[in-house]
Amino acid sequence: MIAQHKRKVDDHENAQIWDARLGHISKDRIRRLVDTKGLEIDDLDHLPTCESCLKGKMIKKPFVGQSAIAKGLLDLVHTDVYGPLSIPARGGFSYFITFTDDHSRYGYVYLMRYKSKAFGRFKEYRLEVENQTNRKIKALRSDRGSEYLSGEFIDYLKENEILSQWIPPGTPQLNGVAERRNRTLLDMVRSMMSFTELLPSFWGHVLETAVKLLNISPSKSIPQTPYEIWHGKPASYKYLRVWGSPTNVKRLVGDKLDSRSSLCRFVGYPKETT
Incomplete structure (x- = not known):
């Protein structure tokens, strides 16, 4: 249960909690949220080294160069x-596919059992985003994977x-936005999973949460968060909780002598949460 009263917390705990709530994104991104969105995070400059961040993130050479961002x-x-x-x-999912709008950097992720499901996931994505924005997808950039080269696609x-x-072929840097997105998501998944004792099979739940967190986090490529550009309004951060944290959920029915709540784990946000 979430306490209704405020309590004073240690400065380091405050910064560490927000680091975990935001999916262990970089300190620079957190600082931009503090500077531009009014998040009250104490003593961010002295945020201790996060073991979950170290466990989850791998150092790789960045993709060099950046093409002009799409206009709409x-x-x-x-x-x-x-x-x-x-x-x-x-659920038996072994793959995932991401779609990232170039203009806003707003992203979607879909779990898949097989790569061949990519076409169906794209149709699902297209229907949702075109209805949301009242705009049409003009171009789709991908590698030459067989899932994108089927006749029906x-x-x-x-x-x-x-x-x-x-x-x-052999030029992943030309699909840098998608490559970076997947790399960042996997870093976040590893970091968030290492923060809990939940089974590795929960990675799908973490992945869906990570996409939501990226959408409300600052990006180097754009002046606002992806959420703001996509929805035309600021995101709310008051509902964020640490993924995998224990929580008590009130039972709706039960014997009068039974416990009134069950101990559960927080594994994600409803899709409509904003």
């Missing part, structure tokens, strides 16, 4: 498939006047 929502969408992961997520894009932008 859905003018260009980046996509990439990742998998199979060695441990399937709950190619025909669908042509029929709906969506330009296919396939990058040449």
Whole structure:
């Protein structure tokens, strides 16, 4: 249960809690939230080294160069498939596919049992985002994976006047937005999972939470958060909780002598949470 009264917390605990709530994003991103969104996070300069961050993040050479950002929502969408992961997520999912709008950097993720489900996930994504924005996807950028080169996928894009932008083989940097997005998400998943004792099969729940957190976090590429550009309003941060943390949930029915609550774990936010 969430206490209704405020309590004073240790400065380091305050900063550490927000680091965990925000999915162990970089300190620079947290600082931008403090500076521009009014988040009250004490003593961020003295935030101790986070073991979960160290466990989750791998140092890799960054992609160099950055092309001009698309002028409008859905003018260009980046996509990439990742998998199979060695441990399937709950529900039997071994892959995931991401879609990232170039203009806003607002992203979606879908879990998949097989790579061949990519076409169906794209149709699902297109229906949702075009209805949300009242705009049409103009171009889709991807690698030349077989999941993007099926006849039905190619025909669908042509029929709906969506330009296919396939990058040449061996040049992942040309699909840098999607590659960076997947790398960042996996770093967050590892960091958030190492913060709890939940089974690795919960990675799908963590992944969906990480996407939501990235959407409300500052990006180096754009002046506002992806959420603000996509929805046209600021995001709320008051509902954020540490993924995997224990929580007591009130029982709706039960014997009068039974416990009134059950100890559970927080594993994600409802899709409509804003």
